[in-house]
Amino acid sequence: MSDVLTGIEQPADEEAARGAPRGSGAVRFLLGKLGSALLSLALVVVLGFLLFRMIPGDPVVTMTRGRPVSPEQLAELRERLGVDKPMWQQFVDYIGGLLRGDLGTSYLFQRPVADLLTERLGPTLLLVGTATLLAIVLGLWFGIRSAWRRNSRFDKVSTGTALTLWSMPQFWLGLLLLIAFAGVFPSGGMRYSDTPPDVFSQTLDVAYHLVLPCLTLTAAVYAQYLLVMRSSLLEEMNAEYLTTARAKGLRDDLVRRRHAVPNALLPTVTLVFLQFGMVLNGAVAVETVYSWPGLGLLTYEALSGPDLPVLQGAFLVLAAAVILMNVLADLLYRVLDPRVRAT
Amino acid sequence: MTENPGTDGAVLLELRELSVRYRAARDELPAVRGVNLRLGAGETLGLAGESGCGKSTLAMSVLRLLPRSARVDGQVLLDGEDVAAMRWGRLRAVRWASASVVFQGAMHALNPVRKVYDQIAEPILLHDSDQRPDEPPAVRHRVHELLDQVELPAGKAEAFPHELSGGQKQRVMIAMALACDPRLVIADEPTTALDVIVQAQVLELMSRLVAEHHIGLIMISHDLSVLASTCQHIAVMYDGEIVERAPSEQLMRAPQHAHSKALAAAFPTIGDPASRFAPATSNPLPEQPSERPVGEPVLRTEELRVSFRARGGRTVRAVDGVDLEVGENEIVALVGQSGSGKTTLARTLLGLQRAESGRVLFRGTPLPTSTSGLRDYRRQVQLVLQDPTSALNPRHSVYEAVAEGPRIHGLTTDEIGRVTRALEAAELRPAERFMSALPHELSGGQKQRVVIAGALALEPAVLVADEPVASLDASVRGEILALLLRLRIELGLSALVITHDLGLAWNIADRVAVMYRGELVEVGTVEDVLLDPRHEYTRSLLAAVPGGTHRAEPANGLRH
C-alpha cells in the first residue's frame, strides 16, 4: 500500500472506540489498559535510567564527601556501585535490580533506596490521601453549588476564592500559614518525640502535625476540583434529560442529585485521578515547607547532593503512582459510565 | 366531533392570549404571540410549523418548562387551573401526573447513566402516594406493564438508554409519559430522528395508546403527513401565531393559508402526477426532457464492496456488491433506511473511502488512486452534504467557501468571475451581495445553495448529493430540489441523490435504486419502482410513508 490515497481514512475514531468495545469487552479493555500502563511504566524505567545518568558529577565523590578516602577505597566503591561498567551493562544491572526490588544504595543515607522509599511512602500517602479526600469533598460540594446557582453571590465568592487559591504557589501558601499559625500548630515534622506510645496519643499527634500541610495541599487541589466540577456540571445544565426530570415534577435538588450530578461527575472523577500528578507536585512543595517526612521531602533532600539513586527511585515511584492512578481512572470510568461498560 | 371538546365535554387545556418572549442581550425576541387554543379531553391536535415558529415554546409553556429568560403573558389553563399562577409545590404535583411530555430526541431526553426501570419508575414513586419505594413489586409490575404497552420486552427495564435503538428509546419515552396516567400528552417531534419504517411504527403505537387511554394529545411536527396520520386536528403555526386550524383531512386537502400550502406541498404524494418533476417552488420550472440520451454512463460501479474493521477485529460490510449507473444528464435517487450503506457508497464514489473490491468507473475510467489523479477526478464528481450549516466552515465567507475548490485546483484565473458564475448558477443573485457574508448570516436554503455553488465552481459533471434537503425546512426543500432539476437542464449535470425520502425521489429522480443492508434490492425507473414495487423491502418502505388521509393508492390507474 505504497500509494496512499489522499483523504482516505478508516473512520476509526479513537474517542468513539472508547464508547463501544465489543466482544469480550471487559477483559479486553482491562488488558488493553494494563498493557498501555505497562508500556508507560517501561518507558518511565528507561527514562529514569537515562536521565539520572546524564547528571554531571562523580557519584563516588558524593558518597565519600567529608571523609579521607584512599584511591583503592574509591576504586572499590566504584566497582560496588557499578559506575565503572559500560552503559549497557549498567542498564542490565539496573533492570535486574529493579526486578528484585533493589533500587541501589543512597549516597547520602548509605541505606538501600527501596527501604528509604517504603519508609517515606506512608507519610506521603497519609498526607496526599487526606488532602485529596478533603479536596474532593470540598471541591465537589462547592463546585456543584456554584454551578447550580451560576452567577449568584455564592458562585462568585467560591469561584473567586478557588481561582485565587489556584493562583498561589503552594509552597508560598505554606510559608504564610506557617507564619500565621506559629505556635498554634507545629511547624514541621510528623510527630513529637515525647508523645506516649499508645495508639490514641500517637494518632492525635500525627493528626495535629497533619493539619497545616494538609490544609495547604487541600487548598490548591480543592480549587482545581471545584473549577472542574463546576464547568462539567454547567455543561450538563442544558441537557435535555434535565428538562425531562423537571417535567416529571422532581424537586430541584432531586433533579440535581439524581440526574445532573451523576452525569457531571464522570469527567470530574476522571480528572480527579488524572490530576493526581499535580497533587504529587504539590506534595513535594508542601512536604519541603513543613518537613513532612514523605517522598516529596526525600526528593528535595536528594536534590542537594544530588543523591541520584534516591532521585531515580523517587522518580520511578511517583511516576508509577500516576500511572496506577490513570489505570484506576479508566477502571472507575468504566464502573461509573454504563456507556463505556457496554457488554 | 371535530370542533367539540371531548366526549365528556371538559376542556383539558386552554391557552388564552399566550405570549412568550425571550430576553436577549439587548431586546426581547417574541416566540409566541397571542395564541388562543382549546383542547378537549381525549382530543388530538397536531401543531405544525417550520423551525423557529414557536411551536416548541408553546408546548413547553404548558408545564412551565421554559428557561428563565422566557417571559410568559396570558394564561395557560390546565384542567381549568392557571399554570402560571400555581405554587411551586402544586406545579410539581401537576407535572407528569396531569400532563406529560414526549421529548424530541429520546437519545438526549433520557438520562444516559440511569437504567430504563429507574427512569420510568421515578415519576410513579414521586406522584402516586400509595406507591411508596417500600412496595417495589407493585412499581415493578407497573413498569413492566408500561413497557408491555409500548411493545417492549420487560427485560429492557434493566437496560441503559445507550443499549436501545432509537425507536426503542422513543418507546421508553412514551412508556414514561404514560406512567402516571396523564390526561394530556405533549409530543414534541417524537419521530423526527427516526427512520421511516420505525417512524411509522411509533406513530401507530402512539395513536393506539392515545385512543385506548382516552388521552389528550398535542403533537408537534414540521411534517404535515406525520400529523395527519395521528391527529384529528392540525394547527399551523407561523412566526409565533396560529395561522390556520382545521381537521386534518381538510387541511391536507385544501390548505387555506399560504404557509399551510407550502407545508402541504413539501411532502408530495407518491403517485400524484402533479408533483412528478415538480417540487414545490415559487419559480416555474422549465419542461423536463422526457427522453434521456442513452449512452456510456458517466459514473458506474462494478461489484463494489466496502467494509470497515470494527473494534474487536470484526469486519462490517457496508456496501456489498453494488452495481449502479448514473447516466449522462440523469438524476438517480438512491433510497434506503439509515444504516443501509447509502452514505458509504457515496463516499466511495468520491474516493473518500477505499473500496475493498470492485471498481468505480468515471466515463469508463477507473477511479485513480494517486493523489493527483484523485484530485483531478474530484473536479468532475462533486459532493453536496446533508447539513449545509456544518458543511460550511463558519469562519469562511461565502466567497472563500465557493473559491475553495478552484484554489485547491489552482484555477486562479478569473477567480471572481468563476465564483460569481457558480453563485448565480446556484441562484444566489446578485452574487456580490452574498460574497462577503458569513454562513451564520444566511438562511438554511441559502447555505445549501452556497454548498452547491462551491461544487459548481469546479464545473463538475456529476453531483453526488447526500440527503440534500433533509435538514431544511419544508418551504425551502422544494426550492433546492427545483435547483437540482434546473441545473440538469442548464448545465447538463448528472446527479446521484441519496435520500430516505421516497417523496423526494418521486419529485425529481429519473431512476431510483433501493438499497438494503449494503445491497441494491431494486433498481428501475421511478414509476416502475415506486408504483409497482417488486421487492418486499421497497414495499415496506412505501408502506411506512405517512400518507395520512390523503394517501393515494398505488393503483395502476394513475399511470396514464
Place this chain on the structure above:
Amino acid sequence: MTPTTDETRGVRAITWARRKQATAGVWREFARDRGGLIGLGGLVLIVLLALLAPVLTDETALEVTNTTAQPRQPPSAQAWLGTDRDGISVLLLVWWGARVSLLIGFSAALLSVFIGTAVGILAAHFGGWLSTTLMRFTDFFLVLPTLVLAIALSAVLPRGIGTIVLAIGVASWPTTARLARAQTLTIEARPYIERAKALGAGHRHVIGKHVLPAVLPLVFAHTTLVVANSIIAESTLSFLGVGDPSRPSWGGILQAAFNSGAVSQGAWWYLLPPGIGIVIVVLCFTLCGRALETVLNPRLRGQR
C-alpha cells in the same frame, strides 16, 4: 495567470474587513466578561511596569556593594517594602524580579504550546500509527511527575534561565497536545472537512485553512493558562533551589528569604510581595484565559 489587481484587492479587502469584524466581535464578547477585563488590565499594567523597570528605577541600586541600608529591615520611608538579606529594597527586587518571572513564564509557555500544538494536530490529523505513537508519547509525558522531571532536567543541564524554560516547557506540553488533538478531531469530524476533501483538498490545505484557524484561538486562550502555570512552576523550581541565582525571579527571592530565616524572623515584607506578585500575575492570566476560552470556545459560552 493572476487576476487583475483590483479584483484581488477587492477580495482581500473583503477578507480583511471580515477579520477586523471578527476581532471586534471577539473583543466585544471578551469585554463583557468583567473578570477578563480586569485580568487584561492588570497584565498590561504589570508588563508595562516590568518593561519600564530600567527607565523608572536605578539598576545599580540592586548591586550589593552599593547599598548602605541595613539588611532585613521592615518597611520604612527609604525602603517602602523593607530590605532583603543584602539590604536591597524589596520593592526594587520584586519589580526587577517581575521581568525574570514573566520572561520565563512566557518563554516556557511558548515552547510548551508550540510542541503541544504540533504534536496534537499531527496526531489527530494523520491518525494511524503516527497518531498512536504520538499519543502514547503524550500519555507517557502526561504521567511523568512534572516537577520531578523538571528538577531532574535542571540538574542535568547547566544552570540558567534557558534550562528552567526548557525544563518547564518539556514537562508541560502534553496538556496542550491533548487540547489541540481534541479540537482537531472535533474540527475534522465536521462535514466541511469532508467537503474540502471532496473538493480535492490535501493535508496542507485541510490543516492550513481549516484546522489551524480553528485550533489556534483555543490554543491561544490555553496559552494564557499555560503562562500562569509556568510562572507557578518556575517559582516552585526556584524555591526548591534549581533556579538561576544571578537573576532572581520571584521564586528566587522567596527562596533567598526562606533560606535566610525570614519565616522565623516573621519578615512578612520579604515574603509577601513576591508571592503576591505571583498570585496577581497568575490570577490575571487565568482570568484572561478563562474569558478568552469562553469567547473562543463556543461550547463553553454562557457557562462561566
Place this chain on the structure above:
Amino acid sequence: MRRRRGRGAKGALAALSLVTGLVVVSAAPAAQAQEEVTLKVALTQEIDHLNPFLAIFQSSTGVGRVAYDYLTRYSAKDQEPVPGLATDWKTSKDGLTWTFTIRDNAKWSDGKPLTAEDIAYTYNLIRHNETAATANGSFVESFDKVTAPDKNTLVIKTRTPQATILALDIPIVPKHVWSKLSKVDDPKMDEPPLVSSGPFTITDYQPRQYVRLKANKNYWGGAPKIDRLDFVHYDNEDAAVSALESGEVDLVNRLAPAQYDALQDNDDVTLNKAQGRRFNELLMNPGAATKDGEAIGDGHPALRAVRVRQAIAKAINPQVLVDRVMSGYAELGSSVIPPVFEDYHWKPSAQQRWKFDKRKANQELDAAGYQRGADGVRRMPGNGRPLEFRLLGHKGRTFDEQSARYIVEWLGEVGIKVTQEMVEENQVDEKGTAGEYDLAFSGWGVNPDPDYILGLHRCAARPNAQGQGGTTDSFFCDQQYDRLYARQLAEKDESKRQEIVKKMQQRLYEQAPMVVLDYDNALEAYRSDKFEAFTVQPQPTGVIMEQNGNWGYYQAQPAAGGGEGGLPAGGWVAIGAVVVVAAAGGGLALRKRGKSVEDRE
C-alpha cells in the same frame, strides 16, 4: 518587629475548647510527660547511622558522644585532653608506645563491666575490618599493635609518632555484643536499644523524626541531672526555631543571623553566641597540579601570579561580608586556624593585613602589566587573555550565594570579570579536587590540633598522577611552607610548635592561595525557663552543641521551678476547635440546604 505569636489565639481557642471533650482527653498524655525532665535538642541534620563505626554526619557523631565513652576527653575549659576511660597514660621515649590505665568503675548499660579488652577490641576491629574503618579509620592508620595485657591496661604501639593519640574520636563498643555479629554493618546496630557506656543510653530511634536517650544512672562520672535527652529532627532551621519558640524543643544551634536576631526579644530564650571552629575562605587556584607537579584542571593562568592573588586580596573587603552577610555574627578572617584556638591562631598586624583598597589593587595590576581592554576587563600581558574568572560555590548555601554577588561586584571594579558558578555539592567537590576552578568558596571546621588543617596545604596533599587521593584544599605548594610543616610535626615543645604554626599561617596569608573571609560564630539558643546555663566548650566563649565532648548535654541542669514540658496545649485546643467548627459548619450547611432547596425553581 515581632511576629504574631499564638498567645492571643490560644486564649480565644481556649474558650472554644470548653465545648470539646476531645481536648480533655488529649491533654492527658501531655500531662503525663511532665514527670521526667527531658532535654529536647533540635537537629537539622539527618542521622545517617547510629552504628558508631558508620556514623559520619555531625549529628550522628554528636549522638555518639553522649552514648559512648572515649579513651580520653577534651576538657570543657580549653579542650586539652583530660581523662576519659583512661585515667592516666604514659608514652615511651621514642613516642611509639603508649600505655593507658583504664578506669575500673565503667559499666556497660547491660550491667557488664567495661575493660581494656573492649577498647582493644574496638580499635582492632577498625584496623582489620574495612567496614568498621568507614568513619574513624584514619585515627588508627599508623597503629602497629593494640593490646590489653590486663583489664585495666591498654597498650598502643604506633609505627610513626602520632600527635593525635590523645584525641582518638573513636566510640568504644562492647566486645560481648559486637563479637557476636557476623558483620559490622548489621542493621540491628541501628536499632535501639544499643548497649553503650556513656552518660546516656539510646532507647528509641525513628528515622528523620527523633533519637531518644535515657540517662545512665550508673555512669562512672555520676548520673546526669536530667532524665531524658531527645534529639528531634527538623528539616530546616526555621522549623527548629519556631519549635524552640513554642517550647517543642529546648536547645537549637546553627542559627542564621536573622533567626538569632529574631529570638533576641524572647524572654524565655537565652542566646549563646559562641566562637566557632569554622571559617569561610575564597580559594584562588594557584595552578593546580598533581604531587609530581603535572598541571591539572583548567584554572586561569593569571592566578598563578602571586601579585594577582594579592591584588585580589586587596580588592575584596571581608569586613563587609562579616557585617552584612553574617550580620556581624562572625569575626574578620585572617588564617586557617580560628581564634577560638588562641594558642595556634595567627593574627596579622595592622601592617601585615591586606587593606581593602581598590585604587591600590588597580595600580598593582596596572603595574604588573594587566592592562584594561576596551570592555574594561584586564588582559594578561603577553597572550592577552582576559581576566575572566569563574567563581565556584555551593548551590543553596547562603554564604556562598550572598557573598558571590559582593565578590563579583568588587572584582568588577578592578577590571576582573567574574561569573558565578553555583553547583551541587558533589560538583563543587569534584571540580575542586580536579582543579577545575578559578575562584571558589570553601570552608573548614577546625580541630583543636592544627596538624590536619595545616597539612591540607602541603605539596604532598595534592592528588596523585591519576588525579586521585588528594586532600589538598588549595593546591598550594610551597617549599618553605612544607619545611615548616615538617618542623612542627617533629617539635615536642608546645610553645615552639605554636610559633612554627603561626609562621606557617603567615606564609599562607602572604602567598594568598586563599583569602580567609571570616570565622563564623556558632549561634545557639535554649529555653532558659526550663534549663540553667549550659556548660560551654571552650569556656567562656564556646559552644553548647557540637562540642568535642558531651559537656553541654551531660551537665545540663533543669531550671529551678521547671518550665512546663510536653506538648503545647494550644495545639490540642486548635485541633479540637477545627473539629468543632467543621462539624458545626457542616451541620449548619446541611440544615440550610434542606430549607433552601424546597422552594427554589
